[in-house]
Amino acid sequence: MQPDINADRATAVNVDAPLSSIPQAAPLKSGGRVPMALWQAALGIAVLLVWQGASGRLVDNFFISNPLDVGARLYRWTMDGTIFQHIGATLYATGMGFVIGSVGGAVLGIWLGVSPFASRLLNPYLNALNALPKVALAPLFVLWFGLGIESKIALAAVLVLFLVFLNTFAGVREVDQDLIDGARLMRATRAQVIIKVIIPSAMSWVFAGLKIAMPYALIGAVLGEMIAANRGLGYLVQFSGSQFDTAGVFAVLFVIALLAVGLNHLVDMVQSRTERWRIVSR
Amino acid sequence: MIRIENVSKSFYKRDTAVDAVQNMNLTIERREIVAVIGPSGCGKSTLLNMIAGLYAPTRGRVVYKDAPVSGINTDVGYMTQKDSLLPWRSVRDNVAFPLELAGVAKAERSDRADQVIQHVGLRGFEERYPNELSGGMRKRACLGRMMLYGAETALLDEPFAALDAQLKLAMHDLMLRLASENDQTVVLVTHDLMEAVTLADRVLVCTRRPATIALEQRIDLERPRDVLNVRFSSAFKEHYDTLWERLRVEYSEDRV
Ligand SMILES: Nc1ncnc2c1ncn2[C@@H]1O[C@H](COP(=O)(O)OP(=O)(O)OP(=O)(O)O)[C@@H](O)[C@H]1O
Ligand SMILES: [Mg+2]
Numbered sequence: 001m002q003p004d005i006n007a008d009r010a011t012a013v014n015v016d017a018p019l020s021s022i023p024q025a026a027p028l029k030s031g032g033r034v035p036m037a038l039w040q041a042a043l044g045i046a047v048l049l050v051w052q053g054a055s056g057r058l059v060d061n062f063f064i065s066n067p068l069d070v071g072a073r074l075y076r077w078t079m080d081g082t083i084f085q086h087i088g089a090t091l092y093a094t095g096m097g098f099v100i101g102s103v104g105g106a107v108l109g110i111w112l113g114v115s116p117f118a119s120r121l122l123n124p125y126l127n128a129l130n131a132l133p134k135v136a137l138a139p140l141f142v143l144w145f146g147l148g149i150e151s152k153i154a155l156a157a158v159l160v161l162f163l164v165f166l167n168t169f170a171g172v173r174e175v176d177q178d179l180i181d182g183a184r185l186m187r188a189t190r191a192q193v194i195i196k197v198i199i200p201s202a203m204s205w206v207f208a209g210l211k212i213a214m215p216y217a218l219i220g221a222v223l224g225e226m227i228a229a230n231r232g233l234g235y236l237v238q239f240s241g242s243q244f245d246t247a248g249v250f251a252v253l254f255v256i257a258l259l260a261v262g263l264n265h266l267v268d269m270v271q272s273r274t275e276r277w278r279i280v281s282r
Numbered sequence: 283m284i285r286i287e288n289v290s291k292s293f294y295k296r297d298t299a300v301d302a303v304q305n306m307n308l309t310i311e312r313r314e315i316v317a318v319i320g321p322s323g324c325g326k327s328t329l330l331n332m333i334a335g336l337y338a339p340t341r342g343r344v345v346y347k348d349a350p351v352s353g354i355n356t357d358v359g360y361m362t363q364k365d366s367l368l369p370w371r372s373v374r375d376n377v378a379f380p381l382e383l384a385g386v387a388k389a390e391r392s393d394r395a396d397q398v399i400q401h402v403g404l405r406g407f408e409e410r411y412p413n414e415l416s417g418g419m420r421k422r423a424c425l426g427r428m429m430l431y432g433a434e435t436a437l438l439d440e441p442f443a444a445l446d447a448q449l450k451l452a453m454h455d456l457m458l459r460l461a462s463e464n465d466q467t468v469v470l471v472t473h474d475l476m477e478a479v480t481l482a483d484r485v486l487v488c489t490r491r492p493a494t495i496a497l498e499q500r501i502d503l504e505r506p507r508d509v510l511n512v513r514f515s516s517a518f519k520e521h522y523d524t525l526w527e528r529l530r531v532e533y534s535e536d537r538v
Contacts, residue, residue, distance in 0.1 A: 181336050182366040186380040186431055187356045196383070200370045277370045277411040 065246040073251040087255065089232040093149050093221035094263070097156020098214065105161040105213075106206055109168025113202070114194060119169075130166070134158045134220075138227050147228050156220030163213040164206065171205025172198055204278070207271045214263050222256060233259075283467060284310040284333060284435070288342035290492070291328050302328040304492035305342075315461060315468040317478035319525075320488025320496075321532055326471045327363055329493065330437045333469065334360045346435075359433030361441050363471075365420040367412040373399065373423050374408040380431035398426040401456060403449065418444040425453070429460055435467040442477065454481060454509040462506065475529065479521050480509055487528050497528040 048067045055066035077083035112119040138155055145151040175198050183197050225234025233252050240248030286308040293300045302325035310316050318326050331337040332344050335355035344351040346358075367376045374395050375382075381391035399408055402422040412420055421444050428436060441457075442450045458481060461468050472478050478485045479501055487497040501521055503512055512518055 176366075178362060178364060178366045179368060181354070182360070182362070183379075183383070184354045185334060185336075185356060185358065185360050186383055188383045192383055196379075197368065200368070203370070275370070277372075277413070 062244070062246060065250050069247040070250045070254065073247045074254065077251065083236075083255065086231060086233050086236045086252075087259070089149065089229075090218070090221050090225065090234065090256075091259065093152035093224065093232065094156055094217045094259075096149075096153045097220055098160050098217035100153065101157035101160025101213065101217065102164050102210055104157065105164025105166075105209065106168050108161070109165045109206075110172055110194070110199060110202070113169050113172025114198060130162050134162070135223055138224060141224070142228055147230075149231075152221045152224030152229065152232070152234075155224040156217040159216040159220040160213040163216060164209040167205045167209025167212070168202060171202030171209075174205065175201045204275060207267070207275070211264065211267050211271070214267050215260050218256065218260055218263065283312040283347055284308075284469075285345040286329070286333075286342070287345060289329075289332065289339045289344060290341040291325070291332060291337060292340045292492075301492035303332075303339075304494050306494055308486070308495065310467060310469065312467055313461075313465055315458075315470065315481055315483045317470045317472055317482035317485045318488060319472055319475060319478050319485060319529065320493060321490050322473070324488050324491045325493035326488060327439055330360065330439055330469065330471060333435075334358050334437055336360075357433060358435040358437050359428040359431045360437045361424050361428045361439060363439040365412075365417075365424050367420055367423055367427075369412050372409050372411055373404060373415070376412065376423055377426045377430055379427060394430060395426075398430050399423075401429070402426040403452070416444075418446070418449070421445065422453070425457075432464060434465070435469070436461070438468065438470045440471055440473065443473065450477070451509055457481065458505075458507060458509065475522060475525055476513060479503075479518060479525065480507065480512055485521075485525055487525060487532065489532055496532060497525065499525055 051064065052067050055061050055064050061069075074083070112122065134155070137158060138151070141151040141154040145154055179197050179201065180193055183193050188196065221232070222234035222237070225232035226238045227234075229235040233256055237249055237252040237256075240246075240252060286306050289303060289306045290301070291303040293302060306329070318329065320326055328337060332339055333346070333351070333355065335344075335351045335353050338352070346355055367373075368379065371379070374392060377398055378386075378391040378395035381394065386394075396408060399405060402425055404419060404422055404426070407415065407419065412423070415423065421441060425441055428438075438457075442453050445453060454477065457468070460466070468481075470478070470481060475485075482501055485499045485501060486495050487499075488494070489496045499521060503515070503517055503521075513522075
């Protein structure tokens with residue numbers, strides 16, 4: 001595989017990165033008189049008001065439901081606890097898929113990054129696999145792993161694996177040769193070069209990959225649940241849709257969006273812990 | 283102990299070749315301090331890279347302790363022109379890196395690193411990361427790391443270029459002291475003729491690219507040298523003038 005190594009350092013390899021990875025402008029410490037968070041809340045409330053107002057007047061309630069109904073649905077699901085069971089199933093599949101895919105992708109990326117022979121050997125096959133829409137593998141996974149949670153984990157893992165792999169590989173290729181030479185001159189063994197120079201140096205690329213991959217893990221899990229399951233948010237959104245329950249669909253979408261935000265935040269936190277050296281206030 | 287035998291080095295890009303070093307012959311004795319001086323871009327760093335085994339000569343060979351250099355030469359400590367600190371490691375961990383590679387226990391290597399850090403005047407910056415240091419401070423950290431590696435030969439590529447005059451003197455003194463304490467052979471690339479004459483047993487003037495040796499001057503000033511006052515002696519001035527005359531030719535041919 002020749003991933004798009006030209007991609008510059010900050011932006012990672014994947015082009016159709018989900019919205020969540022759009023870099024945010026650094027918040028000014030106390031710029032403006034009204035804090036940005038207030039503006040953001042105001043915008044949210046305005047959208048909800050317009051939605052509520054439009055529903056039933058401009059657009060049929062059947063199509064867009066309305067915030068009050070969605071809120072009521074969320075409240076009911078929370079009170080009787082059904083939502084947690086579904087969240088749990090989805091989170092489990094997402095988490096497991098993410099971990100398996102990340103570890104696999106990182107290991108593969110590092111291994112191929114440091115072995116030119118293997119990477120050239122596998123190049124055409126990996127390219128072909130990467131071009132494959134991974135979602136199309138879902139039926140296969142159902143056959144292999146059954147209707148249970150394993151097939152969802154597999155789908156999430158495969159999506160994550162390629163993204164993390166491509167970024168890791170590019171990161172390993174990007175490592176400053178001078179640093180490697182320097183370590184070798186100081187009698188570093190090959191293993192030491194990999195562990196103490198190549199891996200730490202590629203780390204920011206790995207994290208870029210993880211950040212891109214996180215929402216895809218969720219996508220994989222939810223998609224898997226939509227295809228065949230009796231639990232999980234994917235199942236719930238599918239089920240609500242088939243019942244023409246628009247409020248239910250919106251309620252699940254809301255929960256999925258919340259999960260995505262939370263998961264991204266988690267990756268950011270881990271990254272800022274392991275990359276302390278990057279954080280220099282200017 | 284280091285022999286450069288008919289060494290030429292060309293860099294190829296498509297069909298254009300850049301000759302960096304041409305037919306160079308040179309022998310460096312054990313414990314000798316050799317300074318290499320010459321116009322920018324003439325091939326001095328290339329020469330050091332070949333001694334370190336990072337570049338293979340296009341023609342000729344580099345012999346180190348009777349064995350031709352093929353591949354990385356781990357008997358040398360190489361302080362490159364570009365500082366090569368690991369950006370994710372603190373100054374202490376960078377300086378201690380060679381010890382860590384050699385498997386020295388953590389407590390001991392921190393201790394020894396802190397001593398060296400004090401020598402190079404970076405006390406108080408042990409926990410900082412390289413991107414929080416100035417250029418000269420990074421150079422000193424590299425110098426410290428090289429000292430701790432304690433190789434039998436030190437290759438220094440403009441090690442003191444980014445330092446102020448005071449600090450330069452202190453570092454000169456430190457370098458001479460350590461080199462004699464550890465019986466080190468030193469190859470020093472510099473643009474500063476004063477520095478070259480002050481430190482070296484022998485100064486080599488390189489021609490413009492491709493580099494060959496234009497002049498070799500033995501500096502027989504007595505050791506140990508007083509790095510501040512040695513420059514005021516008349517012997518120093520003679521060496522300086524001879525070298526300067528030759529350098530002037532090299533430099534002026536280069537420019538309009
Ligand atoms: N890795 C390389 N690939 C291609 N060309 C190179 C490479 N390294 C050096 N050169 C070329 O070789 C010539 C000599 O370079 P070198 O770095 O040895 O110069 P130098 O004498 O160290 O200069 P300076 O005093 O400015 O550091 C230059 O023309 C440079 O462009
Ligand atoms: Mg140079």
